[in-house]
Each structure stands twice: as C-alpha cells, then as structure tokens.
Amino acid sequence: MNEIVRSADWVLCRERGPGVPEGIYGAECMSCEARSPLFDDDELPVAVWSIQHTAEFPEHTLFLARTERHWRVVPRPHEDTQGPQPPDAGGVLGPAFVGLMCLLTTLAGFLPALTN
Numbered sequence: 001m002n003e004i005v006r007s008a009d010w011v012l013c014r015e016r017g018p019g020v021p022e023g024i025y026g027a028e029c030m031s032c033e034a035r036s037p038l039f040d041d042d043e044l045p046v047a048v049w050s051i052q053h054t055a056e057f058p059e060h061t062l063f064l065a066r067t068e069r070h071w072r073v074v075p076r077p078h079e080d081t082q083g084p085q086p087p088d089a090g091g092v093l094g095p096a097f098v099g100l101m102c103l104l105t106t107l108a109g110f111l112p113a114l115t116n
Ligand SMILES: [Zn+2]
Pocket: 029, 030, 031, 032, 033, 034, 053, 057, 060
C-alpha cells in the first residue's frame, strides 16, 4: 500500500493493483467546452488531442490538464494493541516469581525454628 495520510483510526492510501491505473489523464479546452477522452497511464494521447484541437481552432491554445488517481481509506491496523505484552509480562514476572518462591522457602525453614 502506498500510504499518504494516517490518522488515529484510518489510513489513506493510493490504490494500487491489477487494473488500477497509476493515473488517469485528461484535458479540457479553456476557450470552449471541448474535453479530451480519458486515458489510463498515458498522457501522450491527451497532448496529441490538445494539439489537434488547437490545429482545428487556432485561438484555443490554453488547456486544463488533469491527472486523476484512486485513493482508498482503510481502517488503521492497531499494531500497538497487538504488541508483545504477554511475553514481556512473563519475562518480568518470571524472576520475581522465582524470587518469591525462594523467600517462601526460606520462611518455611525459618518458621519451625521460631515455634520450637
Ligand atoms: Zn476549444
């Protein structure tokens, strides 16, 4: 995915994949309502259309060229909540638990000495 913007809950990506054009090119004449056809992944046909339009209407020389792209918004993956917390907690608790057992063992041996 080609990530563009990431918010707290959503990620906006440029849509890529089979059948998805990198860009859709088109142009329109600024002097009249004429518009070129739209072409996927190739702006050359749009340039040719513009030249042909000017050749037909010599005073029409300014065009608005557009490139359109597909965007997709997907839920943001919550990698933070899927972190390695259980293994970390076990790693921290392990030595502490062993230390507690040692302390209890020491007390167990110490207590009978007190009662006697
Ligand atoms: Zn025109």
